[in-house]
Amino acid sequence: MVKQDKPKVVIAGGGLVGALNACFFAQRGWNVEVYEARNDIRRMAHVGGRSINLALSRRGMAALEAVGLKNYIVERGVEMHARLVHDIDGKTTHRQPYGQPGEHIVSINRRHLNEALITAAERHPNICFYFRHKTIKTSQQKKEDGAKSSNYRGTVSLTVQSADMILACDGAHSAVRRSLMSRPMFQYSQTYIEHGYVELNVRPTKDDQFALESNVFHLWPRGNFTLIALANTDRTFTVTLFAPFELFRKELNTDTNLWQFFQHYFPDVTILLGKEEIISAFHHSDGSRREALPLVSIKCEPHVFESNRVLLMGDAAHAMVPFYGQGMNSGFEDCLVLTQSLETRCADLHSIVDLSMYNYNELKDLVNKTDYKLRKRFDLFLNKYFPTKWIPLYSMVTFTRIPYSQVIALRQWQDSLIRKCLWVFASSAVISATVLYTYIGKREIFHQYFSWFIKYFN
Amino acid sequence: MVKQDKPKVVIAGGGLVGALNACFFAQRGWNVEVYEARNDIRRMAHVGGRSINLALSRRGMAALEAVGLKNYIVERGVEMHARLVHDIDGKTTHRQPYGQPGEHIVSINRRHLNEALITAAERHPNICFYFRHKTIKTSQQKKEDGAKSSNYRGTVSLTVQSADMILACDGAHSAVRRSLMSRPMFQYSQTYIEHGYVELNVRPTKDDQFALESNVFHLWPRGNFTLIALANTDRTFTVTLFAPFELFRKELNTDTNLWQFFQHYFPDVTILLGKEEIISAFHHSDGSRREALPLVSIKCEPHVFESNRVLLMGDAAHAMVPFYGQGMNSGFEDCLVLTQSLETRCADLHSIVDLSMYNYNELKDLVNKTDYKLRKRFDLFLNKYFPTKWIPLYSMVTFTRIPYSQVIALRQWQDSLIRKCLWVFASSAVISATVLYTYIGKREIFHQYFSWFIKYFN
Numbered sequence: 001m002v003k004q005d006k007p008k009v010v011i012a013g014g015g016l017v018g019a020l021n022a023c024f025f026a027q028r029g030w031n032v033e034v035y036e037a038r039n040d041i042r043r044m045a046h047v048g049g050r051s052i053n054l055a056l057s058r059r060g061m062a063a064l065e066a067v068g069l070k071n072y073i074v075e076r077g078v079e080m081h082a083r084l085v086h087d088i089d090g091k092t093t094h095r096q097p098y099g100q101p102g103e104h105i106v107s108i109n110r111r112h113l114n115e116a117l118i119t120a121a122e123r124h125p126n127i128c129f130y131f132r133h134k135t136i137k138t139s140q141q142k143k144e145d146g147a148k149s150s151n152y153r154g155t156v157s158l159t160v161q162s163a164d165m166i167l168a169c170d171g172a173h174s175a176v177r178r179s180l181m182s183r184p185m186f187q188y189s190q191t192y193i194e195h196g197y198v199e200l201n202v203r204p205t206k207d208d209q210f211a212l213e214s215n216v217f218h219l220w221p222r223g224n225f226t227l228i229a230l231a232n233t234d235r236t237f238t239v240t241l242f243a244p245f246e247l248f249r250k251e252l253n254t255d256t257n258l259w260q261f262f263q264h265y266f267p268d269v270t271i272l273l274g275k276e277e278i279i280s281a282f283h284h285s286d287g288s289r290r291e292a293l294p295l296v297s298i299k300c301e302p303h304v305f306e307s308n309r310v311l312l313m314g315d316a317a318h319a320m321v322p323f324y325g326q327g328m329n330s331g332f333e334d335c336l337v338l339t340q341s342l343e344t345r346c347a348d349l350h351s352i353v354d355l356s357m358y359n360y361n362e363l364k365d366l367v368n369k370t371d372y373k374l375r376k377r378f379d380l381f382l383n384k385y386f387p388t389k390w391i392p393l394y395s396m397v398t399f400t401r402i403p404y405s406q407v408i409a410l411r412q413w414q415d416s417l418i419r420k421c422l423w424v425f426a427s428s429a430v431i432s433a434t435v436l437y438t439y440i441g442k443r444e445i446f447h448q449y450f451s452w453f454i455k456y457f458n
Numbered sequence: 459m460v461k462q463d464k465p466k467v468v469i470a471g472g473g474l475v476g477a478l479n480a481c482f483f484a485q486r487g488w489n490v491e492v493y494e495a496r497n498d499i500r501r502m503a504h505v506g507g508r509s510i511n512l513a514l515s516r517r518g519m520a521a522l523e524a525v526g527l528k529n530y531i532v533e534r535g536v537e538m539h540a541r542l543v544h545d546i547d548g549k550t551t552h553r554q555p556y557g558q559p560g561e562h563i564v565s566i567n568r569r570h571l572n573e574a575l576i577t578a579a580e581r582h583p584n585i586c587f588y589f590r591h592k593t594i595k596t597s598q599q600k601k602e603d604g605a606k607s608s609n610y611r612g613t614v615s616l617t618v619q620s621a622d623m624i625l626a627c628d629g630a631h632s633a634v635r636r637s638l639m640s641r642p643m644f645q646y647s648q649t650y651i652e653h654g655y656v657e658l659n660v661r662p663t664k665d666d667q668f669a670l671e672s673n674v675f676h677l678w679p680r681g682n683f684t685l686i687a688l689a690n691t692d693r694t695f696t697v698t699l700f701a702p703f704e705l706f707r708k709e710l711n712t713d714t715n716l717w718q719f720f721q722h723y724f725p726d727v728t729i730l731l732g733k734e735e736i737i738s739a740f741h742h743s744d745g746s747r748r749e750a751l752p753l754v755s756i757k758c759e760p761h762v763f764e765s766n767r768v769l770l771m772g773d774a775a776h777a778m779v780p781f782y783g784q785g786m787n788s789g790f791e792d793c794l795v796l797t798q799s800l801e802t803r804c805a806d807l808h809s810i811v812d813l814s815m816y817n818y819n820e821l822k823d824l825v826n827k828t829d830y831k832l833r834k835r836f837d838l839f840l841n842k843y844f845p846t847k848w849i850p851l852y853s854m855v856t857f858t859r860i861p862y863s864q865v866i867a868l869r870q871w872q873d874s875l876i877r878k879c880l881w882v883f884a885s886s887a888v889i890s891a892t893v894l895y896t897y898i899g900k901r902e903i904f905h906q907y908f909s910w911f912i913k914y915f916n
Contacts, residue, residue, distance in 0.1 A: 181631070184650065186650070187648065188646070188647065190639070190645065190646045191645055191647075192642065192643045192644070192645055294642040
């Protein structure tokens with residue numbers, strides 16, 4: 001299924017960032033292998049864990065656009081144009097637009113987005129998703145039992161020999177990153193904040209409409225804790241309570257306290273949630289008390305290892321608390337930046353291949369030509385007086401780090417500028433020759449001028 | 459070899475902290491298993507890696523004393539009473555005493571110390587060292603193939619079922635800690651500083667004496683980099699250069715630069731080191747350039763997991779840069795604090811066992827006695843006016859968290875105080891009775907007094 005002649009990328013993790021990377025690399029024609037520890041999300045009855053909806057903004061959209069999925073995804077989301085702040089009285093609200101008119105973010109269902117990305121990636125023939133396969137190790141050394149081994153539980157040992165590139169998109173608790181922890185100079189920190197979260201759900205009204213205004217981000221700020229609500233396309237709202245763990249433990253420890261707390265601080269949304277929903281959100285299905293989920297902030301440096309062949313991306317590189325709505329967006333931008341830098345490099349390398357061919361021509365022939373010598377002298381003359389504005393071709397290639405593709409563009413700009421100058425000069429000369437011919441009658445001089453210019457500029 | 463009826467501790471790592479913990483737990487009669495990834499250090503020709511000598515100070519000594527090794531170790535070290543700061547001129551020095559006269563630290567050979575600790579631990583019958591066994595995982599779940607499995611390379615999978623207590627003393631790159639990284643609320647950071655180090659060696663003089671003053675810590679501070687030297691018992695000095703990696707890369711990149719650098723900044727010690735030693739310290743035995751070694755600072759929280767049954771200790775819990783000389787000392791103090799808290803708990807539990815027995819006596823008999831009732835009333839009376847100074851026995855046990863052993867001590871203090879007060883009262887009474895008898899002649903009153911007091915206070 002996977003041909004071995006093309007470059008190969010192994011992606012650890014088939015979540016949002018892993019699946020988007022798969023789209024990018026499949027699109028580039030690489031052979032792609034994705035290892036995802038969970039089942040295929042498209043075949044799962046229930047997806048536990050992470051938050052249900054996400055706010056897609058410009059950076060994430062740009063990345064989706066590059067794989068042709070932006071419109072499909074945005075159309076299946078709910079636009080949010082402003083924050084709507086709810087007062088404690090349950091009546092007053094304040095509207096805070098997000099930006100200029102037209103600037104908005106989009107509430108997206110995580111599961112739907114993940115499914116769309118996997119399906120889009122799988123349209124390419126050169127891609128393989130391995131679900132229920134957990135990546136367990138990345139090591140510089142080739143393992144004795146082969147570069148890749150998979151036991152009955154579907155664990156995959158990766159080494160740098162497994163592929164031309166390994167992308168660790170395996171989330172905040174990245175196994176790949178963990179295997180790199182003892183690399184010298186690998187700076188790392190993970191910080192859990194003292195606040196946790198619990199998710200709840202507001203159902204549609206009886207006539208199947210949104211129970212709250214849909215095109216805003218709802219916010220109930222209460223000093224040390226806060227409630228937010230984002231609309232879903234099924235007309236439900238996902239409501240999240242962020243509060244200190246201590247508050248969860250000490251004040252929200254009984255059903256009565258819980259109900260009174262919601263009634264007191266969030267009266268308007270509490271009516272919509274209902275007592276049953278609130279109580280059940282704080283309990284597991286077996287009736288035991290549900291702990292609030294923790295929020296972690298992760299920083300590390302570098303994000304690249306093994307001569308840029310192993311990359312940490314998304315939450316594996318930079319997990320963040322959700323309060324800017326940039327976790328997914330920054331992860332998606334990672335994919336875009338990577339693919340753009342590979343593309344740029346590719347264009348650059350095509351350029352130097354062409355330039356090398358041109359330079360052979362120069363070396364074997366042009367250096368003897370008068371035109372070439374004049375141009376060379378002219379280039380060096382201008383370079384002397386405009387050392388940063390006018391750099392000769394050979395110097396740009398050899399004595400600067402200007403990207404190769406830009407070198408060609410700059411040379412073309414130089415050529416066109418010279419041509420324009422020469423045309424101005426030539427036109428003035430033609431005009432003056434015509435004047436000479438008409439008024440003074442020295443035909444011979446005119447003929448000489450004209451034929452010389454025609455020759456030179458063709 | 460190891461009996462299964464006693465509590466069992468598994469120690470990951472047989473370095474300094476692991477081996478000291480082994481001594482403590484073997485001494486307490488626990489069954490001890492130590493897994494060390496390297497060979498037995500006592501059988502190794504050369505020990506690579508970590509710094510050769512260490513400064514033992516009060517905290518480390520206290521821990522060694524508790525396992526009876528302090529004198530043995532300190533006698534085999536070199537006392538350091540002051541810092542001796544060397545000026546750039548190669549002549550002037552400034553002496554900075556470490557503390558009051560008599561307060562000093564001791565330069566100790568790491569290898570010798572590690573060997574002594576392992577040998578001391580092995581004297582106990584209830585201990586087993588497994589060398590070349592690397593601890594690879596600690597997980598809450600029992601592994602399907604048994605609690606402990608060891609393959610041909612000697613890796614050991616630990617679970618919390620493996621032992622009553624697991625001590626992770628497996629160093630800055632602790633595998634046990636790595637397996638705990640994704641625990642919720644586990645705060646962690648590792649920070650490599652921009653400076654690295656290279657170790658050199660000053661040989662004894664031709665007549666086998668110390669080439670520098672031996673009982674001081676030598677220091678050549680030079681602003682952005684520094685050189686230190688600690689004496690060894692074999693009359694050599696271990697010299698360490700700490701400097702920015704950039705300086706190593708850019709200024710110490712050739713043998714010539716290296717030699718000039720040392721001659722310029724550390725002229726006095728450079729003569730003692732010699733060009734050959736300096737050059738060879740910066741090269742591997744195969745002639746390739748040796749990189750400066752990195753320095754890492756690690757903080758994490760908590761240090762205990764699985765209901766206090768898995769503990770991170772030493773560098774596994776708190777690796778630090780060496781500039782306070784407290785890496786080993788704090789690790790050793792960890793062992794002391796742990797054993798003391800276990801001992802305290804043990805003494806506490808013995809106390810409550812005894813107190814419970816006493817309280818049975820109280821319940822079945824004493825409560826009917828007038829003495830008891832009087833004392834109870836007196837205790838409650840005092841407690842009312844001195845609620846924190848005078849707490850009745852039952853209240854201390856039941857309504858406070860005063861350690862049980864302290865409860866007994868406080869009760870004994872109360873008893874002795876009451877006895878003293880009563881003696882004062884009794885003495886005054888005797889004196890007054892004597893006065894009554896002598897001067898007033900009321901013999902009967904005196905007899906009554908006297909016999910009552912004799913009865914009461916015996």
